[in-house]
Amino acid sequence: MTAVSVIGLGAMGSALASTFLDRGHAVTVWNRTPVKADPLVARGAVRAPAVADAVAAGGLVVVCVLDYAAAGAVLDEAAGALDGRAVVNLTNGTPAQARALARRMADRGARYVDGGIMAVPPMIGSPEALLLLSGDGDAFEAHRGALSGLGGLTWLGADSGHACLYDLALLAGMYGLFAGFLQATAMVGSERVAASDFLALLAPWIEAMAGLLPDLARQVDDRDYAADGGSNLAMQAVGVENILQAARDQGVGTELLEPMLSLMRRRVADGFGGDDVPGLIELIRF
Numbered sequence: 397m398t399a400v401s402v403i404g405l406g407a408m409g410s411a412l413a414s415t416f417l418d419r420g421h422a423v424t425v426w427n428r429t430p431v432k433a434d435p436l437v438a439r440g441a442v443r444a445p446a447v448a449d450a451v452a453a454g455g456l457v458v459v460c461v462l463d464y465a466a467a468g469a470v471l472d473e474a475a476g477a478l479d480g481r482a483v484v485n486l487t488n489g490t491p492a493q494a495r496a497l498a499r500r501m502a503d504r505g506a507r508y509v510d511g512g513i514m515a516v517p518p519m520i521g522s523p524e525a526l527l528l529l530s531g532d533g534d535a536f537e538a539h540r541g542a543l544s545g546l547g548g549l550t551w552l553g554a555d556s557g558h559a560c561l562y563d564l565a566l567l568a569g570m571y572g573l574f575a576g577f578l579q580a581t582a583m584v585g586s587e588r589v590a591a592s593d594f595l596a597l598l599a600p601w602i603e604a605m606a607g608l609l610p611d612l613a614r615q616v617d618d619r620d621y622a623a624d625g626g627s628n629l630a631m632q633a634v635g636v637e638n639i640l641q642a643a644r645d646q647g648v649g650t651e652l653l654e655p656m657l658s659l660m661r662r663r664v665a666d667g668f669g670g671d672d673v674p675g676l677i678e679l680i681r682f
Contacts, residue, residue, distance in 0.1 A: 397421050398542040401454030403447060403470055404461035404487075405432040411517035412460055412486070412546060417441060418521060419545040426450035428470075448474040451481055456539045457506075459485045464493040468500065479505030482535035484543065486511045486527070490564070491557030498531060498556035507535035510556045512563025513547075520546055528563050531556035573602070575652040579643070586646035612674045621668070621675035629676075630669030633660035 398421050402413040405427035413436050416423045425433045426444040433443045444450035451457050451474040461467050467487045471478065483506045485497065494510040501508035508531050515525035525547025529536055533554055536543075543549055552558040580598055581591040615621050623629065636657045640650040659676045668675050 398539065399424070399453060399455050400542060401426070401444070401450040401457045403427075403450055403457065403459045404466075405429075405436070406460070406462070407517045408486070408513065408520070409460035410436065411520040412458055413441060414439070415521040415546055416458075416542070419542070421542060421545075424450050424453040446473070447471075448477045450474070451477040455482065456542055457481050457483045459483065459487060461487050463487060464489040464497060468497055471497075471501070471504075475504050480507075481505075482507045482509065482532070482539055484509045484511055484529070484535075484539070486513055488512065488563070489560055491561045494531075494560045495555075495557045507532040508556060509535050510559045512559045514563065514566060515547060523548060526550060528552055528559040530554065530558040576602075579639075579648075579650075579652045582648045583639075583643050583646055586648050615672060615674040616677055619678075621671035621678075623670060623672040627672070628670050629660060629673060630664050632673060633657065633664055633669075636660060 397419075400416045400421045401424040402409055402416065403426050405413065405425060409427070410432070413423055413425050417436065417439050423436070423441040424444050425436050425441045426447050426449070427433055430443065433441065437443050442453065444453060447470050451471075459467050459471065461470060464487060467485055467489075471483070478501065483501055485494070485508070498508045498510065509529055510531050512528040513520075513525070514528065515522075519525040527543065527547055528550050529543070530552040531554065533551075536551060540549065550562075552562055577598070581594055584594045585591065636653065640653060640657060643650050656676075659679050660673075662679060663669070663671070663676055
């Protein structure tokens, strides 16, 4: 069993600490509002009086706070205790923020691993929870066992920014899905169709379209955007124009899909109307 310190006891931090307790680890907790530790202390966790005490108590230090500014601030308070510690930061942020914090931790002698949690708090500890991790490989291997109790682990290599990048990219795909769902249900909702009723048609349609993703990924990787089956970008742009016009006719907003149509029009104007939709990535990719 591992001595684990959890810094930050919001909904996710509390779920992490609770799961470590469930797995039999010795858990020390700290939160700027001490009362948030009460339920965990009642279950056997030790409340640290200061963040430096929490860091000193754990061979594995897990940080889960609001943002990277808060993470940096609390770790700065514990600067004298960081030397030799494995710090796993599961705070949501950007790759640049992760890399900057990794440099600060290295300067203080800590072994830093950054992470993204693809789960909501009730999922922590279940196989459905996914943790994306990158940074100090030795620290990850040393604490793989303890971390695996939180959910499935995906190691993304030595670049501490990769966990954040993959986390946010996955969320981007999710929000794109949500945008389509909201646009679609708003349109049929204009005719008093319940979203739950329409979902009987929408869900299997989206599932069928998800089957196209391997082909789209191949086109993106190969930069070969030739349209198969005659459904080229010029035709699809007309289709999206019709979607948005129908929405306007129904009194429904179009803000969720207008950026997609704008890119389609640009790509067609550039002479690529005969290509397929994946070619739009050329307008936004690095």
